[in-house]
Amino acid sequence: MDFPQLANTLYLDNAGSLPVPSPIVLNHTKDLLENIYGNTHSGSLKTSSAIQQTRTRILKHFNTDENYYTIVFTSGATAALKLLAETYNWNSKSYYYQKESHTSVVGISNIVSQTKNMPVEKCCFALEEERIKDLSTKKGMVAVTAQCNFSGKRFDMGWIANEQSKVHVLVDAASFCSTSTFDLQKYPADFLVVSFYKMFGFPTGIGALLIKNTAADMLSKSYFGGGTVQSIGVEPLYYSQKTRLYEKMEDG
Ligand SMILES: Cc1ncc(COP(=O)(O)O)c(C=O)c1O
Numbered sequence: 001m002d003f004p005q006l007a008n009t010l011y012l013d014n015a016g017s018l019p020v021p022s023p024i025v026l027n028h029t030k031d032l033l034e035n036i037y038g039n040t041h042s043g044s045l046k047t048s049s050a051i052q053q054t055r056t057r058i059l060k061h062f063n064t065d066e067n068y069y070t071i072v073f074t075s076g077a078t079a080a081l082k083l084l085a086e087t088y089n090w091n092s093k094s095y096y097y098q099k100e101s102h103t104s105v106v107g108i109s110n111i112v113s114q115t116k117n118m119p120v121e122k123c124c125f126a127l128e129e130e131r132i133k134d135l136s137t138k139k140g141m142v143a144v145t146a147q148c149n150f151s152g153k154r155f156d157m158g159w160i161a162n163e164q165s166k167v168h169v170l171v172d173a174a175s176f177c178s179t180s181t182f183d184l185q186k187y188p189a190d191f192l193v194v195s196f197y198k199m200f201g202f203p204t205g206i207g208a209l210l211i212k213n214t215a216a217d218m219l220s221k222s223y224f225g226g227g228t229v230q231s232i233g234v235e236p237l238y239y240s241q242k243t244r245l246y247e248k249m250e251d252g
Contacts, residue, residue, distance in 0.1 A: 002022055003020075003021060041227025058208065062183070064185055071209075072246045072249040075207065076206070077195040079207060080207050081105060081170075082111070084108075084219075086111060087219040090116055090140075094125065095109055095112045096140065096141070097143040098144050105145065133156075138166065142167050149175040154176065157171070160187040161186070168190040170193070171187070178199055189210075189212070190211070193207065193209055194207055194210070195207040211245065224241055228241055228248055229241065230243075
């Protein structure tokens, strides 16, 4: 039985998180006990190749590949949204988000307002679903939710295909992906956030920000730490960051 903890129990929260499946826990534990994985940033061949394979498989799952998208691992969908908000170039741009958004999407407005040093109501706008589709001439980012985590309602993503659009499209697919697959070829969002514990139930603490490669030049990051650093000196302060997008974004 994959879910022994569900014996004699009715579980109604699959959109929030899948219960922990025993085969994943058992295989994961076996793998850790039988193999030696070095630190992710220390050049361990086994670790690097496992991570590379995982990146490729995840992109395939979303019907794309590394020619079009880059995957940045984070600790969850919220961390992915925060990372995006902190690195996006908000200069002369606004933030639009769907009214039925998760708190983590709404929270971006504080970062935008502080970065632009502007009252939130002048640069961040909560909109009804119908208005979201008409923003293609606006400069900035529009955040939509593929599935509302509160009502379970799914929203039309068909309009995302518009390549002429000026506005960058962020899709929060955290809840949607727990029971469906988001197709990035069909709906080529500029940014997509997901949370893997909602898809697999175990382990927690891992999610991702998927970045369309053509939107990557909108992001720049000032913090550096751990594996993102290529070289460093402290007197005088000098550092260089690694060059690949995911290497720059995945601190620690
Ligand atoms: C639609 C949606 N977005 C974002 C999140 C936040 O995900 P995480 O727990 O990975 O930060 C959730 C979690 O329930 C969600 O349902």
